[in-house]
Amino acid sequence: MKQVQTNGKFSKIGFILATAGSAVGLGNVIRFPYIMGDSGGGAFFVIYLLTILFIGASVMLAEMVVGYKGQAGAVSSLEKLTTGSPGPWRPIGWVISSSSNIIFSYYVILLAWMITYIGLSASGGLAHEPAAADAIFASTRENLPRTLLLSILLIILTFGVVSRGISRGIERLNLILMPMILLIFGGMFIYAATLHGFGEALDFMFKFKWSDITMKVVVSAIGMSFFTLSLGSAIVLAYSASLPKGSNLVQSIGYVVLLDTLIAIVSGIMIFSFVFTYGGSPTAGFGLVFITLGTVFSNLGYLGQLLGVVFFSALFFAGITSAVSMVEPMLKAVHYRFKVSRSKAAIALALPTALLTAIITLSFGGYFGDINLMDIVDYILSNVLLPMGGLAITIFVGWFMDRKVVEDAVDGKLHGFFELWYIIIKYIAPLLIIIVMLSLLGIM
Ligand code: PHE
Numbered sequence: 001m002k003q004v005q006t007n008g009k010f011s012k013i014g015f016i017l018a019t020a021g022s023a024v025g026l027g028n029v030i031r032f033p034y035i036m037g038d039s040g041g042g043a044f045f046v047i048y049l050l051t052i053l054f055i056g057a058s059v060m061l062a063e064m065v066v067g068y069k070g071q072a073g074a075v076s077s078l079e080k081l082t083t084g085s086p087g088p089w090r091p092i093g094w095v096i097s098s099s100s101n102i103i104f105s106y107y108v109i110l111l112a113w114m115i116t117y118i119g120l121s122a123s124g125g126l127a128h129e130p131a132a133a134d135a136i137f138a139s140t141r142e143n144l145p146r147t148l149l150l151s152i153l154l155i156i157l158t159f160g161v162v163s164r165g166i167s168r169g170i171e172r173l174n175l176i177l178m179p180m181i182l183l184i185f186g187g188m189f190i191y192a193a194t195l196h197g198f199g200e201a202l203d204f205m206f207k208f209k210w211s212d213i214t215m216k217v218v219v220s221a222i223g224m225s226f227f228t229l230s231l232g233s234a235i236v237l238a239y240s241a242s243l244p245k246g247s248n249l250v251q252s253i254g255y256v257v258l259l260d261t262l263i264a265i266v267s268g269i270m271i272f273s274f275v276f277t278y279g280g281s282p283t284a285g286f287g288l289v290f291i292t293l294g295t296v297f298s299n300l301g302y303l304g305q306l307l308g309v310v311f312f313s314a315l316f317f318a319g320i321t322s323a324v325s326m327v328e329p330m331l332k333a334v335h336y337r338f339k340v341s342r343s344k345a346a347i348a349l350a351l352p353t354a355l356l357t358a359i360i361t362l363s364f365g366g367y368f369g370d371i372n373l374m375d376i377v378d379y380i381l382s383n384v385l386l387p388m389g390g391l392a393i394t395i396f397v398g399w400f401m402d403r404k405v406v407e408d409a410v411d412g413k414l415h416g417f418f419e420l421w422y423i424i425i426k427y428i429a430p431l432l433i434i435i436v437m438l439s440l441l442g443i444m
Helices: 002-007 012-023 026-038 042-070 074-081 089-122 130-142 144-163 166-192 198-206 215-228 235-240 249-278 286-298 301-337 342-365 373-400 403-410 415-440
Strands: none
Touching: 012 166, 012 235, 012 249, 012 301, 026 042, 026 198, 026 215, 026 249, 026 286, 026 301, 042 074, 042 198, 042 215, 042 235, 042 249, 042 373, 042 403, 042 415, 074 089, 074 235, 074 301, 074 373, 089 130, 089 144, 089 235, 089 286, 089 301, 089 342, 089 373, 130 144, 130 286, 130 342, 144 166, 144 301, 144 342, 166 249, 166 301, 198 249, 215 373, 215 415, 235 301, 249 286, 249 403, 286 301, 301 342, 342 373, 373 415, 403 415
């Protein structure tokens, strides 16, 4: 009985906001807008929407079906639901669940930097020109004691929230932070619409350039749809295990995809409006927010200080709702597999996680020569482990689960599209994921 009490169930809105909270993260703001503007604009957006609908949302539904029907973490759910022998699914369940926990170990370092930038914005400590901004970002990365301290506090906070269970921990956090993220990005978007660079931002992001659409762009759109929807690492699976009976999976996916895409577009238009109005050129990655946008804010006086605090806080909120989702898969897997309480599982997992975070942090101090561990771990996860996780789940649902159980989970909500979805999951998605993986690794 204790297990049930400590886990709790999501409410309908809680599940949607928590899953959207996982999806909406640093990727939406740091990666998506620039890639869209740089690789076809509106044409890219059309391709992206198609991949989100046919691949992203389909794989998301597959993950949901496993969690919803398994009512446990990935390890126990896969074991319980397979029509074949459970043997191979146990290690696969552990690998899938651990990948999100590994992402967390470096994501938390980014969140630590975000806190530093909230402080810098508030105190007017951001640089006025790009070279100095570059130096501030470098010194942020190289300040190991501060990064370590903040990361450890964030690890304690995250595991603390998750150990409180679904409804009292994860759902409550998302019910507070998600509206705040929407409010801040919405407010900044409205302000950005009054700036003269707004039109140029729209132009940068939405100009249709069909000639830019190459095979590589399509592959990157599929890869991105995976990362942005937090697929392939048992997050959606673990959250869906805490859905009450009678939930409408298909409708929830609609809201999650809508919120995720909306935030990516809104934040992109907003950021580029600032960049085009106040000077600076669009870039990708951390440079865009920490250097380009940091410089823009610092040149706007008190208004800039306010905008900086608000913007970096929104990014931090978006990151922390993703961070919380990243530790749930392992926590749930350990909780169900070894029948220990969530708090005990949290303590057992927080320690190795903190150790990994510390090792990755040290690589910013030159302790491993020129090796940047964060980049390496991120590369392996985004290009190998996440696609492989997605592949395993689609193969599982398409080939190793009783079709009746799958139909029952979807409960007629796909109407005539069930056959299409089933074909996607059984044949098309696995094939496409393999192609994307080979292409991301440069083999194809
Ligand atoms: N979806 C998150 C983002 O866009 C990142 C993420 C990836 C979270 C994989 C969990 C798992 O930033």
